[in-house]
Amino acid sequence: MSIARPRPLLIAGKYAALLGYLTFALFPLYWLLKIAITPDQLIFTEGTQLWPSSLTFDNFRTVLFQTDFLAYFGNSLYVSLGTAAATTLIAAGAGYAFSRFDFGGKKIIIAVMLITQMFPLLMIIAPIYKIVASFGMLNSLTSLIVVYTAFNIPFATFLMQSFFDGIPKDLEEAAMMDGCSRFQALRKVIFPLTLPGLGATLGFVFTAAWSELLFALMLISKNEAMTFPMGLLTFVSKFSVDWGQMMAAGVLALIPSCLFFIFIQRYLVQGLTSGAVKG
Amino acid sequence: MTTRSQAIDVSGETRARRSLYWQYMVEPFLYLSPAIVLIGTVMLIPLIVGISYSFQAIELLNPFNTGWVGLENYQQLWSDRKFWIALENTFWWTFWSISFQFLLGLGLAMLLNTQFYGKKLFQALVFLPWAVPTFLSALTWAWLFNPVIGPLPHWMVALGILSEPYNIMGDPEIAMWGPIVANIWFGVPFFAITLLAALQSIPSELYEAAEIDGASAWQTFTKITLPFLAPMIAITVMLRTIWIANFADLIYVMTGGGPANSTQIVSSYIFTTAFRKLDFGYASAIAVALLFILLIYAVILLWLRKKLVKI
Numbered sequence A: 001m002s003i004a005r006p007r008p009l010l011i012a013g014k015y016a017a018l019l020g021y022l023t024f025a026l027f028p029l030y031w032l033l034k035i036a037i038t039p040d041q042l043i044f045t046e047g048t049q050l051w052p053s054s055l056t057f058d059n060f061r062t063v064l065f066q067t068d069f070l071a072y073f074g075n076s077l078y079v080s081l082g083t084a085a086a087t088t089l090i091a092a093g094a095g096y097a098f099s100r101f102d103f104g105g106k107k108i109i110i111a112v113m114l115i116t117q118m119f120p121l122l123m124i125i126a127p128i129y130k131i132v133a134s135f136g137m138l139n140s141l142t143s144l145i146v147v148y149t150a151f152n153i154p155f156a157t158f159l160m161q162s163f164f165d166g167i168p169k170d171l172e173e174a175a176m177m178d179g180c181s182r183f184q185a186l187r188k189v190i191f192p193l194t195l196p197g198l199g200a201t202l203g204f205v206f207t208a209a210w211s212e213l214l215f216a217l218m219l220i221s222k223n224e225a226m227t228f229p230m231g232l233l234t235f236v237s238k239f240s241v242d243w244g245q246m247m248a249a250g251v252l253a254l255i256p257s258c259l260f261f262i263f264i265q266r267y268l269v270q271g272l273t274s275g276a277v278k279g
Numbered sequence B: 001m002t003t004r005s006q007a008i009d010v011s012g013e014t015r016a017r018r019s020l021y022w023q024y025m026v027e028p029f030l031y032l033s034p035a036i037v038l039i040g041t042v043m044l045i046p047l048i049v050g051i052s053y054s055f056q057a058i059e060l061l062n063p064f065n066t067g068w069v070g071l072e073n074y075q076q077l078w079s080d081r082k083f084w085i086a087l088e089n090t091f092w093w094t095f096w097s098i099s100f101q102f103l104l105g106l107g108l109a110m111l112l113n114t115q116f117y118g119k120k121l122f123q124a125l126v127f128l129p130w131a132v133p134t135f136l137s138a139l140t141w142a143w144l145f146n147p148v149i150g151p152l153p154h155w156m157v158a159l160g161i162l163s164e165p166y167n168i169m170g171d172p173e174i175a176m177w178g179p180i181v182a183n184i185w186f187g188v189p190f191f192a193i194t195l196l197a198a199l200q201s202i203p204s205e206l207y208e209a210a211e212i213d214g215a216s217a218w219q220t221f222t223k224i225t226l227p228f229l230a231p232m233i234a235i236t237v238m239l240r241t242i243w244i245a246n247f248a249d250l251i252y253v254m255t256g257g258g259p260a261n262s263t264q265i266v267s268s269y270i271f272t273t274a275f276r277k278l279d280f281g282y283a284s285a286i287a288v289a290l291l292f293i294l295l296i297y298a299v300i301l302l303w304l305r306k307k308l309v310k311i
Helices: A006-034 A057-066 A071-099 A105-114 A122-135 A139-164 A169-179 A182-193 A195-213 A214-220 A229-236 A241-279 B002-053 B072-078 B081-112 B121-124 B134-145 B152-158 B179-201 B204-211 B217-246 B249-254 B265-273 B280-308
Strands: none
Touching: A006 A241, A006 B081, A006 B134, A006 B152, A006 B179, A057 A071, A071 A139, A071 A182, A071 A241, A071 B152, A105 A122, A105 A139, A105 B002, A122 A139, A122 A214, A122 B002, A122 B179, A122 B265, A122 B280, A139 A182, A139 A195, A139 A214, A139 B002, A169 A214, A182 A195, A182 B002, A195 B081, A195 B134, A214 A229, A229 A241, A229 B002, A241 B134, B002 B204, B002 B280, B072 B204, B081 B121, B081 B179, B081 B265, B121 B179, B134 B249, B179 B217, B179 B249, B204 B217, B204 B280, B217 B265, B217 B280, B249 B265, B265 B280
16 A cells, blocks of 8 residues: 655645544533632632632532542442443343344344434333332332443343354354353353443443433432432532532543543544444 | 153153243243333333323312313314424424534544543543533523623634624523533533444454555445444434434523523423413323324334334
8 A cells, every 4th residue: 555645735724624623522621620720719700711720629528528429439330330340241231142143023122222212211210110100119229220220231131142143153053063051152152252242331321321312311210219410410509519629529530531531542542443343 | 752852852751841931931930020110110110100191180289170081181282382492492492412422422532532642530530411410501501602601602702603692592592502512512421422433343354455445435324334334323323313402401491491481492391381271181281292293203213223224
């Protein structure tokens, strides 16, 4: 492949575009951090300055030690991890079935899964409330896990299917020739190969569950069982919008989902790619 | 001799049939059943119940006035001016959000498909907005648009967009742009991720051949890149359109549908009706109407895709 002569104008334009995207993506997050470390009395007087004249970590200290923040954080972590694990496991099974089998009703099931992505989730919030209440499961984090898991299964299944599609069928067929059952072949041959796919799905579902607010508001009312986004809401209502504290809490909330996301995003691209190439 | 071989044939055939039956009917469902059971009980049954609500009067504030009312909710919907305003707003909200998300996402994906220094870190950072909890990004953008503590209105004055620094979300004419900008910010990474995946699957031989044949960059883009991306574009645009049309969180947190319903979209109107007025019957009727419109849209787009794309 011949190397095109570098054109300085084009390269300058490219780096300008890269810088533009980076600024657009990060500036709001920077602003969040800036407000979190600005002392309360300066938030409004220096509101539009790019950097405050003095810094404080009081907001973080208050949030961590004088509010229920850590409890909310723990609840959210429990719900998000539980949802991510359950969804990934179930979606892996379903994705495997879609990828490897041709069976009766496959098209119908795929169509139903697509439809679940189409209707407004708000529509089922009242029926779900009634069902969960009739099981006496209101205010339980387990009910949240079950509901979130169901919501995330369709997309996670399509994602997992594309990962399985990227793994050649010959591999497990060879293992089955050698006397493995299909399940053994799946566990010993396919599972290790699909680890990046599992990682991507885990991360994707984790971030989705981490930021869900609506159903949590509906199904949880007790303070002890509140998830993190609801906790942020209490900062709004209880302390008549204590912005500094809320932004500090927001910065802390960003940490797990961002860590997860930075870890998985290249697998996400890779997974979608391999599915598209070989599928 | 002949009978014996026949017997073997028969037993072999039934075994084959049994294993076919196993493969076709039973085994896939072993892997699928947890997903089917969960989706069925948590989504489909409530969906049917929800649709049945749209034919009932269910107002929690008015518990004695319940029961089947036939199409009353839908008749009310037809003459509800707020609903039609919300429908028009939904159209513009979705149209502008998806257009900008798509164009910026495509640009970002094409940049990420080239080589440059620090690409891995860059990719991780630009995709970050997708990981920010919605509630939080809504508040952050509301803050940025607030002239007292946010820089955006002042920048817009400097650029000549606004005559004086005020909060655009207080002006019914342009309030919608607040949530739209937040939505663009939040949604560009999704398009970039999916389009990047599609870009990386285009065989590089095609580009090499085009280069040998002396194709211009624009020709390469329109003759190779776009046709290859088309199936992915169609499916992502469809899914995203539906998600965005249903996406009430940003609007609800940033403007609450105001001022004067200028940012009320259908899904936020459902939310307001269900949770402010606690009128589940009417809210369900609005939701069914929205579902119906989105289904028509999806069918048209899938039909167009079949006509236009031959991959």
